[in-house]
Amino acid sequence: MKYRLEYIEKQGRFYHRINAGNAFGHSLHRALDVFHNAGGAANVSAEELAASLDSVWVGGVGKGFAAAEQEAAFREEGMRILTEYHAARVTQTAPVTPVEGEEEVILPPPPHLLFTEKTLRIDLTPDVALSGRVDRVDEHHDGALEIVDYKSGRETVEEEDVSRSLALNIYQTLLKAKMPDRRVFATLVALRTGAQASHEQTEDARTELLAECTETGETLRNKDWEGVLPVLNEHCPYCDFLPHCTRWWKKNKIHDS
Ligand code: SF4
Numbered sequence: 260m261k262y263r264l265e266y267i268e269k270q271g272r273f274y275h276r277i278n279a280g281n282a283f284g285h286s287l288h289r290a291l292d293v294f295h296n297a298g299g300a301a302n303v304s305a306e307e308l309a310a311s312l313d314s315v316w317v318g319g320v321g322k323g324f325a326a327a328e329q330e331a332a333f334r335e336e337g338m339r340i341l342t343e344y345h346a347a348r349v350t351q352t353a354p355v356t357p358v359e360g361e362e363e364v365i366l367p368p369p370p371h372l373l374f375t376e377k378t379l380r381i382d383l384t385p386d387v388a389l390s391g392r393v394d395r396v397d398e399h400h401d402g403a404l405e406i407v408d409y410k411s412g413r414e415t416v417e418e419e420d421v422s423r424s425l426a427l428n429i430y431q432t433l434l435k436a437k438m439p440d441r442r443v444f445a446t447l448v449a450l451r452t453g454a455q456a457s458h459e460q461t462e463d464a465r466t467e468l469l470a471e472c473t474e475t476g477e478t479l480r481n482k483d484w485e486g487v488l489p490v491l492n493e494h495c496p497y498c499d500f501l502p503h504c505t506r507w508w509k510k511n512k513i514h515d516s
Pocket of ligand 1: 260261264460488489490491492494495498500503509
């Protein structure tokens with residue numbers, strides 16, 4: 260039903276509402292996009308990165324945030340996250356000082372930014388395309404491509420979270436289709452703590468996903484959308500279309516709502 264309302268009837272513009280969580284996440288994504296495109300920690304200080312949050316801030320009271328105090332708390336948390344993110348980038352790229360008497364540690368050069376906030380798209384059939392928007396892609400010194408995805412709400416992340424993420428699997432499939440001679444893997448970054456985990460999709464998993472997406476695409480194209488009706492389920496309380504479906508249930512005397 261959500262698909263019907265979003266993509267067939269195109270009603271999203273009447274129902275989508277920004278909330279504090281997604282306004283906050285969007286703001287952090289924008290700040291990190293600007294930071295990495297400006298050259299990262301080599302060119303932007305921690306203070307400049309934290310202060311940049313103001314210029315990219317999304318929302319306001321009544322636009323995602325319930326009150327000025329709530330917005331200020333989110334902004335403060337955002338500045339803390341960005342300051343610590345910057346410190347971690349400095350540590351990752353700092354040269355290792357040799358310790359007398361110990362063998363010198365030679366670290367590989369840090370990866371360089373390939374692109375940020377880019378939509379990748381491939382045709383699965385003449386009528387079905389698969390697309391996804393990646394937060395960032397880094398290129399490592401050995402040619403490997405790392406898809407980096409930021410999560411502003413979570414504090415921990417495990418490799419299994421990456422291997423099970425439909426979005427990250429789709430991004431890897433798309434990038435591998437675009438650059439088949441490169442090793443591709445994905446990393447999820449929990450911005451609140453800096454925790455991160457990576458996983459590389461296997462060839463079998465990629466083949467399976469492509470078949471599944473093609474089948475799903477064909478199902479969506481050939482569905483009898485008139486026959487798809489709202490059914491109360493566990494996702495309804497968090498769905499922007501709830502007012503629409505509640506009206507339908509009332510009109511049709513379903514759920515006594
Ligand atoms: S409110 Fe429930 S039934 Fe309606 S679109 Fe959302 S999830 Fe589907």
